[in-house]
Amino acid sequence: MEDRKVLTIASHVCVVSGYVGNSVTTFVLQLMGLDVASLNTVQFSNHAGYRRLKGFRTTAGQISDLYDGLKGCGLDDFGMLLTGYIPSEECVEAVGRIAGDMKGKEGGCFWLLDPVMGDQDRLYVSEGVLPVYKSLVRMADLIVPNQFEAELLSGVKVDSLPSLSRAISELHRIYNVPHVVITSVTFTNGDKKMLCAGSSATSSGVPRKFVFNVEIIDGFFSGTGDMFAALTLARFREEAEKDGLEVAQSWGCDDAVGPLELPLCRAIGRVLGSMHLVLVQTQLARDKVLGTKKREEEVEVGSEEYIRLTKASELRLVQCQSELKDPEIGYEAVVLK
Secondary structure (H helix, E strand, C coil): CHHHEEEEEECEECCCCCCCEHHHHHHHHHHCCCEEEEEECEEECCCHHHCCCCEEECCHHHHHHHHHHHHHCCCCCCCEEEECCCCCHHHHHHHHHHHHHHHCCCCCCEEEECCCCEECCEECCCCCHHHHHHHHHHHCCEECCEHHHHHHHHCCCCCCHHHHHHHHHHHHHHHCCCEEEEEEECCCCCCCEEEEEEEECCCCCCCCEEEEEEECCCCCCCCHHHHHHHHHHHHHHHHHHHCCCCCCHHHCCCCCCCHHHCHHHHHHHHHHHHHHHHHHHHHHHHHHHHCCCCCHHHCCCCCHHHHHHHHHCCCCCHHHHHHHHCCCCCCCCEECC
Protein backbone atom coordinates (compact mmCIF):
# COMPACT_ATOMS: atom_id res chain seq x y z
CA MET A 1 0.00 0.00 0.00
CA GLU A 2 2.99 2.34 0.21
CA ASP A 3 2.57 3.43 -3.41
CA ARG A 4 -0.92 4.63 -2.56
CA LYS A 5 0.45 7.48 -0.43
CA VAL A 6 -0.14 11.00 -1.75
CA LEU A 7 1.45 14.31 -0.83
CA THR A 8 -0.83 17.24 -1.57
CA ILE A 9 0.51 20.77 -1.76
CA ALA A 10 -2.23 23.33 -2.20
CA SER A 11 -4.11 26.24 -0.69
CA HIS A 12 -5.39 25.35 2.78
CA VAL A 13 -8.42 26.39 4.75
CA CYS A 14 -8.90 25.12 8.29
CA VAL A 15 -10.94 21.93 8.11
CA VAL A 16 -13.52 23.23 10.55
CA SER A 17 -14.36 26.31 8.48
CA GLY A 18 -14.71 25.23 4.86
CA TYR A 19 -14.16 22.66 2.15
CA VAL A 20 -11.54 24.23 -0.11
CA GLY A 21 -7.89 23.71 -0.92
CA ASN A 22 -6.19 20.96 0.99
CA SER A 23 -9.32 20.23 3.01
CA VAL A 24 -11.10 19.34 -0.25
CA THR A 25 -8.26 17.35 -1.81
CA THR A 26 -7.45 15.52 1.41
CA PHE A 27 -11.07 14.55 2.08
CA VAL A 28 -11.69 13.35 -1.48
CA LEU A 29 -8.43 11.40 -1.76
CA GLN A 30 -8.92 9.72 1.61
CA LEU A 31 -12.52 8.89 0.70
CA MET A 32 -11.12 7.23 -2.44
CA GLY A 33 -8.85 5.05 -0.29
CA LEU A 34 -5.54 6.92 -0.50
CA ASP A 35 -3.25 7.89 2.39
CA VAL A 36 -2.59 11.63 2.35
CA ALA A 37 -0.12 14.07 3.89
CA SER A 38 -0.62 17.81 3.34
CA LEU A 39 1.72 20.76 3.13
CA ASN A 40 -0.14 24.06 3.23
CA THR A 41 0.87 27.03 1.11
CA VAL A 42 -1.53 29.37 2.91
CA GLN A 43 -3.21 29.28 6.31
CA PHE A 44 -6.42 31.26 6.00
CA SER A 45 -9.56 31.43 8.11
CA ASN A 46 -11.73 30.74 5.07
CA HIS A 47 -11.53 30.73 1.28
CA ALA A 48 -11.19 33.94 -0.71
CA GLY A 49 -14.70 33.66 -2.16
CA TYR A 50 -15.98 35.43 0.95
CA ARG A 51 -13.87 38.47 -0.04
CA ARG A 52 -12.73 38.82 3.55
CA LEU A 53 -10.33 36.58 5.47
CA LYS A 54 -7.60 36.39 8.10
CA GLY A 55 -4.38 34.42 8.04
CA PHE A 56 -1.04 34.25 6.29
CA ARG A 57 0.84 32.77 3.36
CA THR A 58 3.41 30.08 4.01
CA THR A 59 6.93 31.06 2.97
CA ALA A 60 9.13 29.03 0.65
CA GLY A 61 11.43 28.25 3.57
CA GLN A 62 8.54 26.95 5.64
CA ILE A 63 7.32 24.71 2.81
CA SER A 64 10.83 23.28 2.44
CA ASP A 65 11.15 22.80 6.20
CA LEU A 66 7.88 20.87 6.36
CA TYR A 67 9.01 18.53 3.60
CA ASP A 68 12.42 18.11 5.24
CA GLY A 69 10.56 17.14 8.41
CA LEU A 70 8.74 14.39 6.56
CA LYS A 71 12.04 13.19 5.06
CA GLY A 72 13.72 13.18 8.45
CA CYS A 73 11.16 10.69 9.72
CA GLY A 74 11.18 8.54 6.59
CA LEU A 75 7.67 9.70 5.71
CA ASP A 76 8.51 10.82 2.18
CA ASP A 77 7.82 7.52 0.42
CA PHE A 78 5.02 8.88 -1.73
CA GLY A 79 3.81 7.31 -4.95
CA MET A 80 1.87 10.42 -6.03
CA LEU A 81 2.17 14.18 -5.72
CA LEU A 82 -0.66 16.69 -6.21
CA THR A 83 0.11 20.40 -6.25
CA GLY A 84 -2.35 23.27 -6.40
CA TYR A 85 -2.43 26.93 -5.36
CA ILE A 86 1.06 28.32 -4.68
CA PRO A 87 1.08 32.11 -4.20
CA SER A 88 4.59 33.23 -5.18
CA GLU A 89 7.44 32.35 -7.51
CA GLU A 90 9.71 31.50 -4.56
CA CYS A 91 7.15 29.03 -3.25
CA VAL A 92 6.63 27.50 -6.70
CA GLU A 93 10.40 27.04 -6.96
CA ALA A 94 10.43 25.34 -3.55
CA VAL A 95 7.64 23.00 -4.63
CA GLY A 96 9.58 22.27 -7.83
CA ARG A 97 12.57 21.19 -5.75
CA ILE A 98 10.31 18.91 -3.70
CA ALA A 99 8.84 17.41 -6.87
CA GLY A 100 12.32 16.84 -8.27
CA ASP A 101 13.40 15.08 -5.10
CA MET A 102 10.32 12.83 -5.08
CA LYS A 103 10.52 11.95 -8.76
CA GLY A 104 14.22 11.18 -8.43
CA LYS A 105 13.64 8.41 -5.90
CA GLU A 106 13.62 4.74 -6.87
CA GLY A 107 10.25 3.94 -8.38
CA GLY A 108 9.58 7.61 -9.09
CA CYS A 109 6.42 9.52 -8.29
CA PHE A 110 3.37 10.48 -10.37
CA TRP A 111 2.92 14.27 -10.30
CA LEU A 112 -0.45 15.88 -11.02
CA LEU A 113 0.29 19.58 -11.37
CA ASP A 114 -2.59 22.04 -11.21
CA PRO A 115 -0.91 25.29 -12.34
CA VAL A 116 -3.23 27.60 -10.41
CA MET A 117 -2.58 31.12 -11.68
CA GLY A 118 -5.89 32.74 -12.50
CA ASP A 119 -9.19 32.53 -14.31
CA GLN A 120 -11.31 34.51 -16.76
CA ASP A 121 -8.32 36.50 -18.06
CA ARG A 122 -7.22 37.56 -14.57
CA LEU A 123 -4.10 36.50 -12.66
CA TYR A 124 -4.40 35.99 -8.92
CA VAL A 125 -0.76 35.15 -8.34
CA SER A 126 2.30 37.31 -8.96
CA GLU A 127 3.38 37.62 -12.60
CA GLY A 128 6.68 35.93 -11.76
CA VAL A 129 4.87 32.63 -11.16
CA LEU A 130 4.24 31.98 -14.88
CA PRO A 131 7.87 31.56 -16.03
CA VAL A 132 8.57 29.31 -13.04
CA TYR A 133 5.64 27.09 -13.91
CA LYS A 134 6.83 26.97 -17.52
CA SER A 135 10.17 25.63 -16.27
CA LEU A 136 8.47 22.95 -14.13
CA VAL A 137 5.62 21.65 -16.32
CA ARG A 138 7.95 19.32 -18.23
CA MET A 139 8.59 17.48 -14.94
CA ALA A 140 4.90 16.74 -14.42
CA ASP A 141 3.04 13.63 -15.54
CA LEU A 142 -0.36 15.27 -15.80
CA ILE A 143 -1.34 18.94 -15.86
CA VAL A 144 -4.90 20.21 -15.34
CA PRO A 145 -4.97 23.92 -16.25
CA ASN A 146 -8.20 25.81 -16.76
CA GLN A 147 -8.84 27.64 -20.03
CA PHE A 148 -6.97 30.83 -19.02
CA GLU A 149 -4.00 28.92 -17.60
CA ALA A 150 -3.79 26.74 -20.70
CA GLU A 151 -3.64 29.90 -22.82
CA LEU A 152 -0.81 31.28 -20.67
CA LEU A 153 1.20 28.07 -20.90
CA SER A 154 0.54 27.24 -24.56
CA GLY A 155 0.47 30.71 -26.09
CA VAL A 156 -2.77 29.78 -27.90
CA LYS A 157 -5.96 31.81 -27.45
CA VAL A 158 -8.67 29.22 -26.82
CA ASP A 159 -11.89 30.47 -28.42
CA SER A 160 -13.02 27.54 -30.57
CA LEU A 161 -12.70 23.77 -30.85
CA PRO A 162 -9.79 24.03 -33.32
CA SER A 163 -7.89 26.41 -31.03
CA LEU A 164 -8.60 24.15 -28.04
CA SER A 165 -7.10 21.27 -29.99
CA ARG A 166 -4.06 23.39 -30.90
CA ALA A 167 -3.53 24.39 -27.27
CA ILE A 168 -3.42 20.74 -26.21
CA SER A 169 -0.99 19.90 -29.00
CA GLU A 170 1.23 22.80 -28.00
CA LEU A 171 1.28 21.77 -24.35
CA HIS A 172 2.44 18.30 -25.38
CA ARG A 173 4.98 19.70 -27.84
CA ILE A 174 6.49 22.49 -25.73
CA TYR A 175 6.69 20.66 -22.41
CA ASN A 176 6.67 16.99 -23.45
CA VAL A 177 4.08 16.42 -20.72
CA PRO A 178 2.47 12.96 -21.11
CA HIS A 179 -1.09 13.84 -20.07
CA VAL A 180 -3.11 17.06 -20.35
CA VAL A 181 -6.61 18.00 -19.23
CA ILE A 182 -8.00 21.50 -19.82
CA THR A 183 -10.95 22.29 -17.58
CA SER A 184 -13.79 24.84 -17.59
CA VAL A 185 -13.64 25.79 -21.28
CA THR A 186 -16.36 28.12 -22.52
CA PHE A 187 -16.77 30.08 -25.74
CA THR A 188 -18.61 33.38 -26.12
CA ASN A 189 -21.33 31.94 -28.35
CA GLY A 190 -24.18 31.79 -25.85
CA ASP A 191 -23.83 28.03 -25.40
CA LYS A 192 -24.93 26.80 -21.97
CA LYS A 193 -22.36 24.01 -22.10
CA MET A 194 -18.84 23.85 -20.74
CA LEU A 195 -16.10 21.75 -22.27
CA CYS A 196 -13.46 19.60 -20.62
CA ALA A 197 -10.79 18.33 -23.01
CA GLY A 198 -7.78 16.11 -22.58
CA SER A 199 -5.13 13.99 -24.20
CA SER A 200 -2.55 11.32 -23.53
CA ALA A 201 0.42 11.43 -25.90
CA THR A 202 1.86 8.34 -27.58
CA SER A 203 5.47 7.32 -26.99
CA SER A 204 6.42 9.46 -29.99
CA GLY A 205 4.51 12.48 -28.65
CA VAL A 206 1.40 12.27 -30.85
CA PRO A 207 -1.66 13.63 -28.97
CA ARG A 208 -4.74 11.46 -28.54
CA LYS A 209 -7.38 14.08 -27.84
CA PHE A 210 -10.90 13.82 -26.47
CA VAL A 211 -13.51 16.32 -25.32
CA PHE A 212 -16.56 16.23 -23.04
CA ASN A 213 -19.61 18.49 -23.16
CA VAL A 214 -20.58 19.32 -19.59
CA GLU A 215 -23.79 20.89 -18.32
CA ILE A 216 -23.26 24.18 -16.47
CA ILE A 217 -24.74 24.31 -12.96
CA ASP A 218 -25.75 27.86 -12.04
CA GLY A 219 -23.82 29.33 -9.13
CA PHE A 220 -20.34 30.17 -7.88
CA PHE A 221 -18.85 27.24 -5.99
CA SER A 222 -15.40 27.54 -4.45
CA GLY A 223 -13.19 24.44 -4.37
CA THR A 224 -14.40 22.82 -7.61
CA GLY A 225 -10.89 22.87 -9.07
CA ASP A 226 -9.52 21.13 -5.98
CA MET A 227 -12.30 18.52 -6.16
CA PHE A 228 -11.59 17.94 -9.85
CA ALA A 229 -7.83 17.50 -9.31
CA ALA A 230 -8.29 15.08 -6.41
CA LEU A 231 -10.91 13.00 -8.22
CA THR A 232 -8.81 12.96 -11.38
CA LEU A 233 -5.73 11.65 -9.59
CA ALA A 234 -7.70 8.94 -7.79
CA ARG A 235 -9.76 7.88 -10.81
CA PHE A 236 -6.82 7.93 -13.21
CA ARG A 237 -4.89 5.66 -10.88
CA GLU A 238 -7.86 3.29 -10.69
CA GLU A 239 -8.12 3.12 -14.48
CA ALA A 240 -4.36 2.67 -14.83
CA GLU A 241 -4.50 -0.20 -12.33
CA LYS A 242 -7.28 -1.89 -14.33
CA ASP A 243 -4.97 -1.91 -17.35
CA GLY A 244 -1.91 -2.97 -15.35
CA LEU A 245 -0.21 0.40 -15.88
CA GLU A 246 0.35 1.54 -12.30
CA VAL A 247 4.06 0.68 -12.60
CA ALA A 248 4.41 2.08 -16.13
CA GLN A 249 6.16 5.42 -16.53
CA SER A 250 3.58 8.21 -16.17
CA TRP A 251 0.87 5.50 -16.29
CA GLY A 252 1.27 5.54 -20.06
CA CYS A 253 -0.67 3.04 -22.18
CA ASP A 254 0.07 1.31 -25.49
CA ASP A 255 0.26 3.55 -28.55
CA ALA A 256 -2.50 1.54 -30.22
CA VAL A 257 -5.10 2.67 -27.66
CA GLY A 258 -7.49 5.20 -29.17
CA PRO A 259 -8.54 8.52 -27.56
CA LEU A 260 -11.86 7.29 -26.19
CA GLU A 261 -10.35 4.11 -24.70
CA LEU A 262 -7.55 5.92 -22.85
CA PRO A 263 -7.44 5.36 -19.08
CA LEU A 264 -7.39 9.14 -18.68
CA CYS A 265 -10.52 9.57 -20.80
CA ARG A 266 -12.37 6.87 -18.87
CA ALA A 267 -11.30 8.49 -15.60
CA ILE A 268 -12.46 11.98 -16.57
CA GLY A 269 -15.88 10.65 -17.59
CA ARG A 270 -16.40 9.36 -14.03
CA VAL A 271 -14.89 12.49 -12.48
CA LEU A 272 -17.35 14.71 -14.34
CA GLY A 273 -20.23 12.48 -13.27
CA SER A 274 -19.30 12.90 -9.62
CA MET A 275 -18.81 16.63 -9.98
CA HIS A 276 -22.19 17.08 -11.64
CA LEU A 277 -23.94 15.20 -8.83
CA VAL A 278 -22.12 17.09 -6.08
CA LEU A 279 -22.86 20.48 -7.65
CA VAL A 280 -26.54 19.63 -8.15
CA GLN A 281 -26.86 18.63 -4.50
CA THR A 282 -24.96 21.76 -3.43
CA GLN A 283 -27.25 23.94 -5.56
CA LEU A 284 -30.38 22.34 -4.07
CA ALA A 285 -29.05 22.73 -0.52
CA ARG A 286 -28.07 26.35 -1.21
CA ASP A 287 -31.52 27.27 -2.48
CA LYS A 288 -33.14 25.51 0.48
CA VAL A 289 -31.01 27.47 2.97
CA LEU A 290 -31.66 30.78 1.24
CA GLY A 291 -35.33 30.08 0.59
CA THR A 292 -34.91 31.39 -2.95
CA LYS A 293 -32.65 31.15 -5.98
CA LYS A 294 -30.01 33.88 -5.70
CA ARG A 295 -27.28 34.66 -8.20
CA GLU A 296 -23.93 36.06 -7.11
CA GLU A 297 -24.34 39.05 -9.43
CA GLU A 298 -27.64 39.95 -7.77
CA VAL A 299 -26.06 40.84 -4.43
CA GLU A 300 -23.45 43.41 -3.44
CA VAL A 301 -19.99 41.89 -3.13
CA GLY A 302 -18.84 41.84 0.50
CA SER A 303 -22.29 42.55 1.91
CA GLU A 304 -23.86 40.40 4.62
CA GLU A 305 -26.23 38.98 2.00
CA TYR A 306 -23.19 38.08 -0.13
CA ILE A 307 -21.58 36.32 2.85
CA ARG A 308 -24.79 34.37 3.45
CA LEU A 309 -24.94 33.34 -0.23
CA THR A 310 -21.29 32.26 -0.22
CA LYS A 311 -21.72 30.22 2.95
CA ALA A 312 -24.83 28.53 1.55
CA SER A 313 -22.84 27.64 -1.60
CA GLU A 314 -20.15 25.62 0.17
CA LEU A 315 -19.65 22.25 -1.52
CA ARG A 316 -21.66 19.47 0.13
CA LEU A 317 -18.83 16.93 0.05
CA VAL A 318 -19.59 15.14 3.29
CA GLN A 319 -23.23 14.77 2.27
CA CYS A 320 -22.22 13.44 -1.18
CA GLN A 321 -19.84 10.64 -0.30
CA SER A 322 -21.71 8.06 -2.38
CA GLU A 323 -21.75 10.44 -5.37
CA LEU A 324 -17.99 10.87 -5.07
CA LYS A 325 -17.19 7.18 -4.61
CA ASP A 326 -19.70 5.62 -6.99
CA PRO A 327 -21.43 8.11 -9.30
CA GLU A 328 -24.55 6.75 -10.96
CA ILE A 329 -23.90 8.81 -14.07
CA GLY A 330 -20.87 9.36 -16.27
CA TYR A 331 -20.05 11.52 -19.24
CA GLU A 332 -19.21 10.25 -22.73
CA ALA A 333 -16.42 11.90 -24.73
CA VAL A 334 -15.96 12.41 -28.43
CA VAL A 335 -12.70 12.57 -30.34
CA LEU A 336 -11.25 16.07 -30.57
CA LYS A 337 -9.69 16.59 -33.99
